[in-house]
Amino acid sequence: MFQQGSTRSTAVRRAGLVAALGLSLALVTACDGKGGASGASSSSKDRSGSWQAGDCGGPDPKQTPDGYRALGCDDPGATFKALEVTSAGILPGSVQCPAGTDLMIRVSVSYGSSKDGSKGGGIPTHTVCGRNLSGDHPGDAGAGGGQLVKGDCVSSSAQEVACATAGHDAFKVLDLVKEKEQCPAGTSEPMELTLSIGRPYDVICTAPV
Structure with missing residues (x-):
């Protein structure tokens, strides 16, 4: 199933001051564009145990409000397509998806269950980098969601x-x-950001809009 992601807060040094940084790097916006780039979480279970680029998925009604499942791309319930499937990553922020990614979902192997039948935890295996099938793309440069990229x-x-x-x-x-x-x-x-193991950059080069 898709295990809950995490949102990392770090710090940024700018003009000699320390400011809060709230970039969501482990999990980004949901497929329908609802929810911001921080604070969302996802869980799901794919149909075969293995995702590939080009696969599609959508909300899982059995794991509401934030679960996803694999679906055929022509299924009316499909809301996103996998641009890339990469490793789960050991630390938050260590996974970087391609440009245009609207959501990142961590896939894990489930194990155990509670007495009431709810699913137990799991071991993260890989991350699905998804792009919405709709015209809503918060992960595009400048749109305000997804991972931080050039042009944001x-x-x-x-x-x-x-x-x-x-x-x-x-x-x-x-x-x-x-x-x-x-x-x-x-x-x-x-x-300049504080050190974070696994993050591919430590400095955001910016200029006034």
């Missing part, structure tokens, strides 16, 4: 926001790098 916008506290509704204190993400010296020309606000 962030607030002064490094929280992702939709570029179309960004305030005066918002910044455009020019690149995501390990060292601020690697930031491209035009970067005026390199936001």
Whole structure:
């Protein structure tokens, strides 16, 4: 089944100050676009125990409100297609899905059950990087959801926001790098993040929107 994801809070050093960072890197927006890029959780069970890129899925009525199941892409209940299937990742934020990913769901092997018949825990095996079948794509650059990518916008506290509704204190993400010296020309606000093992970048290169 799809095991619950986790949302990580870290810190960002900007202009000598420490600000809260709320980037959801382990789990992103749900298929229907409801729920933000932080605070969502998902669980599900696939039909064969193995996902592949191109497979589709949708909400699982037996695991409401946030469960998903594998479905045929022509099934009326299908809401997303897997762009990529990758490892589960050991630490939050260590899994990076391709651009355009609207949701990330951790798949696990179930084991045990409670006396009332509810499912027990499981061992994470891999992550499904899904893109909505609808026209709603919060994971696209600038849309305000999904993983942080080049072209997104962030607030002064490094929280992702939709570029179309960004305030005066918002910044455009020019690149995501390990060292601020690697930031491209035009970067005026390199936001240095606290160390997080597994995250592929430690600096958000930004400039005012």
